[in-house]
């Protein structure tokens with residue numbers, strides 16, 4: 164949630180691992196043609212099952228699919244030719260009908276503090292942004308989930324400029340891969356952990372299935388722990404509800420902007436009748452799991468009452484709205 168450029172601002176923007184469960188897992192990434200005049204099929208974005216079908220058609224044993232999958236997502240190869248543990252003949256056969264395309268970067272903005280903003284062009288001329296944010300003890304990648312945003316928050320340029328479409332899972336995932344590759348060459352021995360924050364263009368919960376598939380690969384293949392992945396949302400109670408059974412359980416950041424529903428109707432118009440109170444209660448149940456005891460929810464309600472009182476005090480003092 165939240166536009167990369169307009170809400171965070173480049174100068175003010177905040178703050179790999181093992182190949183696990185490659186065999187047998189099936190990320191529903193979907194096909195990812197990307198912009199190209201090349202008729203070859205793009206391998207980036209294919210799941211293990213689809214890769215298995217391709218490699219079987221080339222007369223290869225099943226384990227080759229796992230090797231290619233690892234090159235695509237854990238090792239972030241940029242060409243079939245980079246997959247050096249595949250036999251040369253297989254690389255040539257695979258390249259004849261397939262290649263490996265990521266969205267095109269059409270603009271790079273470097274900041275003096277090391278922050279890098281990338282503007283990508285996707286199919287259909289949609290553009291999105293991602294940001295790399297180096298900090299003392301970590302490196303953060305801020306990614307987008309939609310081209311534009313239908314939520315239309317009053318303060319947000321992305322919302323005001325309109326909504327084009329949801330990103331495919333592969334388009335979400337490719338932002339992480341691309342930023343990692345852009346950042347790594349300048350500091351190959353950099354051991355600061357990666358973080359991914361879903362705070363770019365779009366409301367993540369409105370593109371939940373694709374986001375979920377992409378983040379599963381970020382977690383399983385790129386090696387980021389669940390606590391290193393944060394999904395930021397304005398909060399839709401019924402969609403927060405979908406997160407409860409989700410494993411791994413990523414971090415959730417909810418931007419209420421104000422706990423007062425009448426203000427929220429103005430600031431976040433698409434939130435409709437979703438009361439701030441419902442959002443917080445749902446978030447707590449999401450964090451606790453579906454079997455959270457009622458007493459826990461009651462405690463949240465009590466906490467919310469305190470938060471409301473604080474917000475009222477903040478408003479009375481003329482200070483910034485609580486988030």
Ligand code: SF4
Pocket residue numbers: 164165166170312313314315316319320321322323363364365366397
């Ligand atoms: S939900 Fe959409 S409109 Fe609101 S701040 Fe985030 S990107 Fe902007």
